Amino acid sequence: MSVTRTNPALTLGKYVALLAYLLFALFPLYWLVKIAITPDRLIFTEGTDLWPSTTTLDNFRTVIFQTDFMAFFGNSLYVSLGTAAVTTILAAGAGYAFSRFDFGGKKIIVAVMLITQMFPLLMIIAPIYKIVASLGMLNSLTSLIVVYTAFNIPFATFLMQSFFDAIPKDLEEAAMMDGCTRFQALRKVILPLTLPGLGATLGFVFTAAWSELLFALMLISDNESMTFPVGLLTFVSRFSVDWGQMMAAGSLALIPSCLFFIFIQRYLVQGLTSGAVKG
Amino acid sequence: MARMELKDLVKRYGAVEVLRDINLDIADGEFIVLVGPSGCGKSTLLRMIAGLEPITEGDFLIDGARMNDVSPRDRDIAMVFQSYALYPHMDVARNMGFSMEIRRDPVDEKKTRVAQAAETLGLTALTDRLPKALSGGQRQRVAMGRAIIRDPRAFLFDEPLSNLDAALRVEMRLEIARLHQRLGATMIYVTHDQVEALTLADRIVVLNGGDIQQVGSPLDLYERPANKFVAQFIGSPTMNVIPVTGGVEGVTLANGQWLGLPMRENTPFATELGIRPEHLDVVDPGPNVLTATADVVEHLGSDTNIYVNVDKVGPMMVRKHGNIPIATGDKLGLRVMTENAHLFAKGGAALPAPVRQAA
Numbered sequence: 001m002s003v004t005r006t007n008p009a010l011t012l013g014k015y016v017a018l019l020a021y022l023l024f025a026l027f028p029l030y031w032l033v034k035i036a037i038t039p040d041r042l043i044f045t046e047g048t049d050l051w052p053s054t055t056t057l058d059n060f061r062t063v064i065f066q067t068d069f070m071a072f073f074g075n076s077l078y079v080s081l082g083t084a085a086v087t088t089i090l091a092a093g094a095g096y097a098f099s100r101f102d103f104g105g106k107k108i109i110v111a112v113m114l115i116t117q118m119f120p121l122l123m124i125i126a127p128i129y130k131i132v133a134s135l136g137m138l139n140s141l142t143s144l145i146v147v148y149t150a151f152n153i154p155f156a157t158f159l160m161q162s163f164f165d166a167i168p169k170d171l172e173e174a175a176m177m178d179g180c181t182r183f184q185a186l187r188k189v190i191l192p193l194t195l196p197g198l199g200a201t202l203g204f205v206f207t208a209a210w211s212e213l214l215f216a217l218m219l220i221s222d223n224e225s226m227t228f229p230v231g232l233l234t235f236v237s238r239f240s241v242d243w244g245q246m247m248a249a250g251s252l253a254l255i256p257s258c259l260f261f262i263f264i265q266r267y268l269v270q271g272l273t274s275g276a277v278k279g
Numbered sequence: 280m281a282r283m284e285l286k287d288l289v290k291r292y293g294a295v296e297v298l299r300d301i302n303l304d305i306a307d308g309e310f311i312v313l314v315g316p317s318g319c320g321k322s323t324l325l326r327m328i329a330g331l332e333p334i335t336e337g338d339f340l341i342d343g344a345r346m347n348d349v350s351p352r353d354r355d356i357a358m359v360f361q362s363y364a365l366y367p368h369m370d371v372a373r374n375m376g377f378s379m380e381i382r383r384d385p386v387d388e389k390k391t392r393v394a395q396a397a398e399t400l401g402l403t404a405l406t407d408r409l410p411k412a413l414s415g416g417q418r419q420r421v422a423m424g425r426a427i428i429r430d431p432r433a434f435l436f437d438e439p440l441s442n443l444d445a446a447l448r449v450e451m452r453l454e455i456a457r458l459h460q461r462l463g464a465t466m467i468y469v470t471h472d473q474v475e476a477l478t479l480a481d482r483i484v485v486l487n488g489g490d491i492q493q494v495g496s497p498l499d500l501y502e503r504p505a506n507k508f509v510a511q512f513i514g515s516p517t518m519n520v521i522p523v524t525g526g527v528e529g530v531t532l533a534n535g536q537w538l539g540l541p542m543r544e545n546t547p548f549a550t551e552l553g554i555r556p557e558h559l560d561v562v563d564p565g566p567n568v569l570t571a572t573a574d575v576v577e578h579l580g581s582d583t584n585i586y587v588n589v590d591k592v593g594p595m596m597v598r599k600h601g602n603i604p605i606a607t608g609d610k611l612g613l614r615v616m617t618e619n620a621h622l623f624a625k626g627g628a629a630l631p632a633p634v635r636q637a638a
Contacts, residue, residue: 170364173331178378178425179352188381192368 029254036060036247043243059248068223069249072231076210077256079141079227083148083209087156088201090149092194095160096186100169113154121151121214129218139222147219148209156201163197164190199264206260210253228253281356281432281465282307282342283328289336290323290489297323298489301337305467310459313469314476314512315486321469322437324486328467329435330354341432357426358435361442363418365410365425372397372406375424382429396424400454416447427458433465440475452478473513477501485509507627510553516584518553519595520623525549530622534591536569540617545630553621556598560614561585561605568612571595573605589613 035043036059038052046052063069098106128147137143167190175185213229220226226234228249235246288301298320305311313321326332328339330351339346346354357378365374372393373380379389397403400420410418419439426434436455440448456479459466470476476483477497485492485500485508493505497513504510510518523530525547529539532552540546564570571587574594583603586596597613605611622630 168362168364170360170362171366173329173351174358174360174364174425175366175377175381176331176351177329177356177358179381179429181350181352184381189366 032247032250032254035243036251038244040244059244060252063245063248063252067234067245067249068226069228069231069252071224072226072228073252073256075141075225076228076253079144079148079216080206080209080256082141082145083152084202084206086145087149087152087205088160088198091153091156091160091201092198094153094157095162096164096190098157098161099164100172113157116151117154125214125218128215132219137219139220139225141220141225141227143219144209144212144216144227147215148205148212152205152208156205159201159204160194160197163194163200167193203261203264207257210257281305283433283465283467284340284343285328285337286340287337288324288327288334288339290320290327290332291335296489298327301491303484303491303494305465308463308465310466310468310479310481312476312480312483313467313486314471314473314483315492316512317471319486320489321471321486325358325435325437325467325469329356329358355431356433356435357429357431358437359422359426359439361438363410363422363442365418365421367410370407370409371402371413371421371424374410374421375428377425378429384429392428393424396428399427400424415443416451419443419447419451423454423458427462430462431464433467434462436466436468436470438470439468441470441472448475455479473515477513483513485512487512504553504621504629506629507551507553507623510621510623510629514555516556516596516598518555518621519559520551520553521589521592521595523549523552523622532569532592534569534589536567538615538617538620540620540622543622543630546622548624549622549630550625551623551627552615553623554595554615555619556584556596557600558616558619559595559597560616561597561599561603562612562614564610564612568614571611571613573607573609573611576605576607578602585611587611587613 034051037055037057038046039054039056039058042052042054097103098110132138132143132147135143137146171189171193172182172185175189176182180188211229212227216227216230217233220230232246232249232253235242235249283303283305285301285303285305288298289296290298301324303311313324315321323332327334330346330349334347341354366377369377375396376389376393379392393406394403397406400423402417402420402424405413405417410421413421419442422439439455440451443451452475455466455468459479468475468479480497482494482496483500484494487508492512493500493509495503500509500513504513507520511520522533523538526537528541528543528546529537530546530549530552531537538552562568569589569592571589573585574588575586577584577586580602581600583599583601583605584596585599585603585605586594589595595613624630
């Protein structure tokens with residue numbers, strides 16, 4: 001490894017650019033938290049100040065103890081984890097098959113999966129509603145899991161396939177020469193190496209399901225089965241918007257996503273397969 | 280114990296035939312090298328023996344038992360891959376012991392065998408390292424260790440040394456030779472490197488375009504190549520092949536010179552003459568010798584390689600032992616050692632070698 005000398009001005013420029021991006025990306029989050037901790041009476045008077053003159057946790061208290069927020073939260077967690085788990089398991093299986101086997105109709109299946117990704121969701125909302133309604137599954141969280149899974153599987157499958165593709169075939173063959181069945185080779189050799197891929201897919205699907213609004217809004221009207229994004233809308237009443245509580249609820253909604261990514265980030269680290277073959 | 284029989288093996292991918300009518304008997308304990316240019320089907324053949332590639336037609340037997348439909352795990356063959364294919368998430372010891380782990384062999388026995396193999400291969404200090412913390416040569420050793428650990432009935436090597444640098448390659452080649460002597464197991468080794476083939480093999484199988492060109496001991500192939508392809512593939516530097524016109528007990532070269540090949544009956548059918556660089560003598564220019572100009576001279580110390588341009592015949596190469604005082608541009612005479620000349624008929628088939636005089 002040689003040490004490359006870099007121009008200090010370039011390094012500085014890089015950090016400035018990163019900083020600018022960070023500010024741009026994180027400012028809305030900052031604003032979310034800032035409004036959440038601003039007392040209601042100051043929201044409009046000090047609306048544009050970067051930091052309120054007094055802070056309060058009242059909004060959080062109200063959201064947690066006096067609204068249905070915790071229920072929404074639980075529903076969302078159930079739906080998102082369910083979707084992430086089901087999608088990842090199915091996508092891993094499909095991705096492995098696409099990566100390792102040649103079978104009749106493979107190209108057609110890939111094409112069909114791609115086609116499903118081409119339509120704007122708005123177009124298919126009505127038919128989906130009809131289907132779910134006639135199955136009597138309106139207002140059920142299971143229907144959301146089914147619908148989300150269906151919509152996330154194509155992308156998740158391609159994602160998983162690319163992770164499987166990155167694992168040399170030699171490894172499985174070596175395992176099979178060493179006495180493994182194909183399934184044992186998959187479980188003992190391929191699966192541990194696919195953890196980053198599984199982590200990435202889980203994370204991707206989890207966040208997609210966590211923040212999904214359109215289907216949840218259409219398929220759920222019952223207060224008890226509302227997911228969190230739909231629940232957020234209840235802070236908008238006919239005559240006013242309760243900004244403080246809405247932002248407090250929004251801040252709380254960030255927590256599971258953050259925790260989830262902290263949990264999976266070690267699996268996202270690249271380079272787990274280095275050293276397998278000549279490198 | 281592993282005697283292998285390959286009977287009329289054919290491999291097709293769709294309409295493409297990559298291997299045709301492969302017939303080969305491999306004796307127990309024999310070291311067979313499959314050699315040929317890239318794309319000749321040698322790796323495919325090895326993978327068919329391993330069970331990683333289905334056999335389209337024909338039969339493959341080990342010790343008389345048909346193996347066509349037996350899965351790789353049940354063939355009891357170990358394979359060393361070109362890419363090493365070490366399990367990146369397992370340390371060296373577990374990589375080597377993996378086959379025993381899968382077979383649920385006793386843990387103690389596994390530990391002893393791993394320790395032994397590590398000792399043999401000089402890996403003892405590295406057993407708790409991950410593959411990514413190893414050098415190329417060390418990875419190669421681990422891959423070998425993984426193969427020898429469970430005492431399989433045969434070993435397959437798929438170009439195991441091609442990712443190593445030259446010095447390491449020589450060293451590992453020796454180790455593989457020692458391994459074969461020590462274990463006495465049947466080994467099948469794929470390479471495109473003819474030096475590896477010549478040094479390691481009991482018998483070499485030369486493949487080209489999906490056909491076996493010739494099977495024989497290294498010296499057989501060197502001295503009695505079956506055709507022009509084998510003649511030019513085996514031996515380094517490559518055999519010189521020049522066009523000739525056949526005559527009675529001799530051939531006429533392109534420059535009109537007559538080259539007498541007494542005692543040979545098939546000279547009328549010859550269209551090409553093959554002569555190895557080491558079978559050309561450098562003499563003073565004169566009648567009855569080829570007149571040539573030295574084009575490039577390589578002084579290797581032990582040998583001198585002379586690339587010459589023979590008048591009205593074309594470029595040839597001469598190798599002489601020792602240091603020959605010749606410089607670029609020098610005129611020199613070349614004498615063909617006719618007892619070592621090879622003749623090829625139209626299409627490349629070799630005409631039987633010259634009758635040898637009793638030494």
